[in-house]
Amino acid sequence: MIIVIIGAQWGDEGKGKVVDLLADRFDVVSRYQGGHNAGHSVYVGDKAFVLRLLPSGIIHPDKVCVLGNGMVIDPKAFFEEVDQITEKGVSVSPERLKVSSRAHLIMPYHRALDHTSEERLGNEKIGTTLRGIGPAYEDKAGRRGIRVADAMDPELLKLRVERNLEEANRIIVLYGHQPLRADEILAEISPLVERLRPFVCETSHFLAEARKASKKILLEGAQATLLDVDHGTYPFVTSSNPTAGGASVGAGIPPHHISGVLGIVRTYATRVGEGPFPTEMLDSEENIANLIRERGNEYGSVTKRPRRCGWFDAVATKYAAELNGFDSIALTKLDVLDALEEIKVCVGYQMNGERIDTLPAVASELRQIEPIYETLPGWLSDTVGITEFDALPEKARDYVNFLSEKVGVEIGLISTGPERDQTIIIGDSTMESWFSGN
Numbered sequence: 001m002i003i004v005i006i007g008a009q010w011g012d013e014g015k016g017k018v019v020d021l022l023a024d025r026f027d028v029v030s031r032y033q034g035g036h037n038a039g040h041s042v043y044v045g046d047k048a049f050v051l052r053l054l055p056s057g058i059i060h061p062d063k064v065c066v067l068g069n070g071m072v073i074d075p076k077a078f079f080e081e082v083d084q085i086t087e088k089g090v091s092v093s094p095e096r097l098k099v100s101s102r103a104h105l106i107m108p109y110h111r112a113l114d115h116t117s118e119e120r121l122g123n124e125k126i127g128t129t130l131r132g133i134g135p136a137y138e139d140k141a142g143r144r145g146i147r148v149a150d151a152m153d154p155e156l157l158k159l160r161v162e163r164n165l166e167e168a169n170r171i172i173v174l175y176g177h178q179p180l181r182a183d184e185i186l187a188e189i190s191p192l193v194e195r196l197r198p199f200v201c202e203t204s205h206f207l208a209e210a211r212k213a214s215k216k217i218l219l220e221g222a223q224a225t226l227l228d229v230d231h232g233t234y235p236f237v238t239s240s241n242p243t244a245g246g247a248s249v250g251a252g253i254p255p256h257h258i259s260g261v262l263g264i265v266r267t268y269a270t271r272v273g274e275g276p277f278p279t280e281m282l283d284s285e286e287n288i289a290n291l292i293r294e295r296g297n298e299y300g301s302v303t304k305r306p307r308r309c310g311w312f313d314a315v316a317t318k319y320a321a322e323l324n325g326f327d328s329i330a331l332t333k334l335d336v337l338d339a340l341e342e343i344k345v346c347v348g349y350q351m352n353g354e355r356i357d358t359l360p361a362v363a364s365e366l367r368q369i370e371p372i373y374e375t376l377p378g379w380l381s382d383t384v385g386i387t388e389f390d391a392l393p394e395k396a397r398d399y400v401n402f403l404s405e406k407v408g409v410e411i412g413l414i415s416t417g418p419e420r421d422q423t424i425i426i427g428d429s430t431m432e433s434w435f436s437g438n
């Protein structure tokens with residue numbers, strides 16, 4: 001069984017907790033795109049883990065974790081995370097952590113270029129995480145990137161760094177910054193690359209063998225559907241493909257071997273960074289946005305940036321469901337809405353006086369959209385930690401059923417708090433079959 005997990009909105013839907021829950025039932029957890037721009041929070045007992053690069057399964061000592069070929073890997077961030085987890089008592093060895101030889105490396109000049117690119121864009125900036133993700137993918141597509149396997153040859157690494165830096169420094173200097181030095185970069189990177197060597201693996205072959213041996217594999221998406229470079233709110237997107245098709249390419253798994261796709265959806269929407277956000281709460285709703293931000297701890301888990309808050313967008317989520325082919329949805333953060341008297345849900349868009357039922361491709365048009373809302377009554381009672389659907393207040397059940405109907409996909413899991421056991425699994429759902437391993 002191979003299941004892909006994907007965020008349906010603009011990220012931060014709470015994938016970390018769901019992957020962590022499901023990881024118990026799986027043998028291998030693999031990421032397939034992105035890098036340390038992600039920030040998945042997982043709480044186990046009194047320990048909080050923030051995972052940026054490593055799959056959330058790493059916290060389970062008996063799981064094998066894979067960083068797939070579609071990823072961009074900053075070796076410094078990789079070992080910072082390995083060391084942080086080791087300090088918290090989780091052992092991380094090459095036997096259970098495998099890095100694709102075909103993944104690309106993020107180099108210090110990629111970080112510098114991420115800064116200059118955002119400076120150059122000024123008011124039009126993307127609001128990236130400044131981790132060097134975009135420039136590393138640019139080098140990959142430009143066929144000058146440095147892959148993990150290339151870096152294992154010190155001569156080749158030196159040649160590539162020198163050549164690429166020449167180009168990068170032209171831009172860095174143009175924007176008034178100090179040029180970077182190849183010898184300093186090599187002095188920083190080379191020991192890390194050596195330390196990486198035992199982790200390097202032909203991961204697509206490893207995953208193929210695991211599948212043949214009937215191992216269960218979870219493919220963990222980072223970022224989310226509306227940040228996808230093809231299908232998201234371009235150009236305000238990340239530089240990779242978090243959507244389901246990206247899982248096949250980025251992990252090196254044939255599409256027909258993927259058995260199911262799970263969407264992670266939050267009961268409201270957020271966005272970090274710039275870009276259109278049709279259901280963003282209005283200035284007049286600032287109190288509600290602040291309440292949600294505080295109750296939901298809506299601050300970047302890595303960057304600490306306050307997240308923009310908005311209402312549930314059924315049009316955008318349905319678009320995500322179609323693109324990814326969600327078989328089931330995990331609905332997270334229900335408890336955050338406990339304090340609201342009324343809850344709005346966007347059920348359609350209006351543009352230039354006309355109703356449209358899908359997302360326009362152009363960002364400037366997306367900004368002009370007027371959401372059409374339906375307002376549902378809040379339940380104004382505590383749902384934290386509830387584990388049975390029938391134990392939810394009636395209005396909370398109505399809200400969940402309304403979202404499922406509008407998006408057209410079953411809701412198989414509801415999260416009622418950050419802890420593993422603060423979860424409802426809906427009986428007879430596809431989700432339940434994944435949990436029971438069928």
Ligand code: IMP
Pocket residue numbers: 010011012037038039126127128129130131132133134222223227236237238239272273274
């Ligand atoms: P980049 O991935 O750093 O290039 O950033 C591009 C866009 O994706 C920016 O709007 C970021 O805020 C957003 N982004 C990147 N990673 C995440 C994530 O894990 N959660 C939410 N937004 C993200």
